[in-house]
Amino acid sequence: MTLLPTIRTPHDLRRLSIEQLPQLAQEIRDAICAQISVSGGHLAPNLGVVELTIALHYVFDFGFDRLLFDVGHQCYPHKLLTGRLPMLAGLRTRNGMAGFPEPRESQYDLFSVGHAGTAISTAVGMARGDTLSKEGFDPKTNPAGRRVVSIIGDASIVNGVAMEGLNNAGTLKRQFLVVLNDNGMSISKPQGALAQYFDKFRLSHMYADIKKSTKEALKQLPGGDHIQGALHRATEATKAAVSDANWFEHFGIMTVGPFDGHDLPSLIEILREARDVDRPMVLHVKTVKGKGYKFAENDSSKFHSPSPFRVEGGLQSEGCRVEVKSDGRSFTTAFGDAMVAMMERDQKVVACTAAMPDGTGINKVLGKFPDRAWDVGICESHALDMMAGLAKTGFKPFLAVYATFLQRAFDQAFQESSLQGLPVRLCLDRAGLVGGDGAVHHGFCDVSLLRTLPGAALTAAIDEPSLIAALEFMRSYDTGLSAVRYPRDTVSERLLADTCPPFVLGKARCLTPAFDPLNGENPDAAVLAFGTPAIHALEAADALKSEMRIAVYDARFAKPVDTALVRSLLERRIPIVTVEDHGVIGGFGTAVLEAAQEMHLDASLIVRLGMPDSWIYQDSRPKQLAEVGIDKAGLVRSVRAAAMAATEQRAFAK
Numbered sequence: 001m002t003l004l005p006t007i008r009t010p011h012d013l014r015r016l017s018i019e020q021l022p023q024l025a026q027e028i029r030d031a032i033c034a035q036i037s038v039s040g041g042h043l044a045p046n047l048g049v050v051e052l053t054i055a056l057h058y059v060f061d062f063g064f065d066r067l068l069f070d071v072g073h074q075c076y077p078h079k080l081l082t083g084r085l086p087m088l089a090g091l092r093t094r095n096g097m098a099g100f101p102e103p104r105e106s107q108y109d110l111f112s113v114g115h116a117g118t119a120i121s122t123a124v125g126m127a128r129g130d131t132l133s134k135e136g137f138d139p140k141t142n143p144a145g146r147r148v149v150s151i152i153g154d155a156s157i158v159n160g161v162a163m164e165g166l167n168n169a170g171t172l173k174r175q176f177l178v179v180l181n182d183n184g185m186s187i188s189k190p191q192g193a194l195a196q197y198f199d200k201f202r203l204s205h206m207y208a209d210i211k212k213s214t215k216e217a218l219k220q221l222p223g224g225d226h227i228q229g230a231l232h233r234a235t236e237a238t239k240a241a242v243s244d245a246n247w248f249e250h251f252g253i254m255t256v257g258p259f260d261g262h263d264l265p266s267l268i269e270i271l272r273e274a275r276d277v278d279r280p281m282v283l284h285v286k287t288v289k290g291k292g293y294k295f296a297e298n299d300s301s302k303f304h305s306p307s308p309f310r311v312e313g314g315l316q317s318e319g320c321r322v323e324v325k326s327d328g329r330s331f332t333t334a335f336g337d338a339m340v341a342m343m344e345r346d347q348k349v350v351a352c353t354a355a356m357p358d359g360t361g362i363n364k365v366l367g368k369f370p371d372r373a374w375d376v377g378i379c380e381s382h383a384l385d386m387m388a389g390l391a392k393t394g395f396k397p398f399l400a401v402y403a404t405f406l407q408r409a410f411d412q413a414f415q416e417s418s419l420q421g422l423p424v425r426l427c428l429d430r431a432g433l434v435g436g437d438g439a440v441h442h443g444f445c446d447v448s449l450l451r452t453l454p455g456a457a458l459t460a461a462i463d464e465p466s467l468i469a470a471l472e473f474m475r476s477y478d479t480g481l482s483a484v485r486y487p488r489d490t491v492s493e494r495l496l497a498d499t500c501p502p503f504v505l506g507k508a509r510c511l512t513p514a515f516d517p518l519n520g521e522n523p524d525a526a527v528l529a530f531g532t533p534a535i536h537a538l539e540a541a542d543a544l545k546s547e548m549r550i551a552v553y554d555a556r557f558a559k560p561v562d563t564a565l566v567r568s569l570l571e572r573r574i575p576i577v578t579v580e581d582h583g584v585i586g587g588f589g590t591a592v593l594e595a596a597q598e599m600h601l602d603a604s605l606i607v608r609l610g611m612p613d614s615w616i617y618q619d620s621r622p623k624q625l626a627e628v629g630i631d632k633a634g635l636v637r638s639v640r641a642a643a644m645a646a647t648e649q650r651a652f653a654k
Helices: 018-039 050-059 075-082 085-090 119-132 161-168 193-203 205-217 224-241 247-251 264-274 296-299 331-345 363-368 380-392 405-420 435-440 447-451 463-474 532-546 563-571 589-599 621-627 632-651
Strands: 066-069 148-153 176-182 254-260 280-286 310-312 321-324 349-352 373-375 396-402 427-428 457-460 482-485 526-532 550-554 557-561 576-583 606-611
Touching: 018 050, 018 075, 018 085, 018 161, 018 264, 018 310, 050 075, 050 176, 050 264, 050 532, 066 119, 075 085, 119 148, 119 161, 119 176, 161 247, 193 563, 224 632, 247 254, 264 280, 321 349, 321 447, 331 349, 331 363, 331 396, 331 427, 363 373, 363 463, 380 396, 380 405, 396 405, 396 463, 405 427, 405 447, 427 463, 447 576, 447 589, 457 463, 463 482, 482 532, 526 532, 526 563, 526 589, 526 632, 532 550, 532 576, 532 632, 557 589, 557 632, 563 576, 576 589, 576 632, 589 606, 606 632
Parallel strands: 066 148, 148 176, 176 280, 254 280, 349 373, 349 396, 396 427, 427 482, 457 482, 526 550, 526 576, 576 606
Antiparallel strands: 310 321, 457 557
């Protein structure tokens, strides 16, 4: 009998015997792998936490207790145990299961989580709130109260916010459990001294001694009047088993482990003991990322979040062949190749990423230039500060980071780069709408943030040649911070036959020379596109060519905008439609409006298109572009309406 379809709530899970749980674990793995092979999604991180998630739900009641996820891409088993199996077939689509915890889906998801390092801090807040409300668990005064558990993993423990959370968690005077899912990996291989510490700890011959001594000590917890002594003995037993005092205890947090995160009976036993400890505790659990499928275990970076794939030779086979679907050459690949070429010809160029070497393309330079390229782990703030330090010593630093993670380092972009006049160069992958990852990962505010910084030069690429040209401009731009943004998408080949001119600060590129007002032409409307929407604008212009003449521009810069172009268009009463794969608030279109106002021009002829002032949830990227009206069809509607409104306005004026 299959078990997974019978699990509608965790109460159904707790009706199973412990002996049945390994079967359930395999069914969960099979369901996740089968779906991701069709739709894509986070595979290896979810395969690694199946037993741990089962054990947590088996011991705790998270319909009442609090469960907070860090690195939310490990939530698929949790969702399947909380009644969302019917939603799995629609994974990462609007009507299906989100790929991250999502409170709109279920009471079991407390926060929408897509960024690392946050779970401990939010859990501390909930623990304090429950205590203030007299709802928190206390073994003496409120044994029926709420317990709080946070699960942190994929090396997010090295994140600065996680450190801040641990520092404050140590001051709690109540139950507070942090489960450290230590899989020896981040998105890729974890970096830094703390990661090396855990590597050494996992490989130590003392592993068995720790497991035995901490388990024996925990059997005495809680113990009424004896609890304080038992806690002390547990702590001392752990310390005795390790030559150096456990790292977390410097935060005032009792620590036990590491334990085998795939041993269900032992996990359940230790969690039952840890459940009633009346002070903060870290439970260190060792898991295997990609567990259960050799291809995912052997290359957990590649299968962290793969596109749809096909397996030949059996899922469990050591020698199976996995073919991952490819839709074409990606901007990420193009960026990686461009960085290699740039670093080959300029010895001053250095590169960095924050735990995303594969996702940003920096993996290509890490191997080729190990002395000039770094992965610093999930530490975006540190990465940008380090790049500022390199700029101060005369190097040309390029930081590759997802646009959604840039805001984690905005303070450093302000203080250590821009304020100092240091030319740190930001390469913003996954800019704009990102498809299945949804609201937690959209890059919608990078322009709004960076445009506030004096001296910043903000660019966007529309295809591979323009990306290369933007990077070359940034390499030589020494006035201050610079950035180039590009989406999680394939590069267009539409303009490959045309020569891509160099980027010139604050100058746009006309993509329809026959309709260029600067050449004396007067089109019916002009589209100023920032980034890849320029390609959709060209498609829209083609669709409208029997009705009207549309000039299309690759704006290239959101700061500074091409004021000469804006003036030329508005003085000729040519309506302008700005379009960007970014929020309309504070974005490129707003910059154009501001430029018009500063030149005392009529801004009523300007229409702004972009991401609205609302959340765009998970779905395919093309569907999201259509939803916000910046695909071909949306542009056809908006450009036609703008041209007609301008015609009516001119007629009324006469």
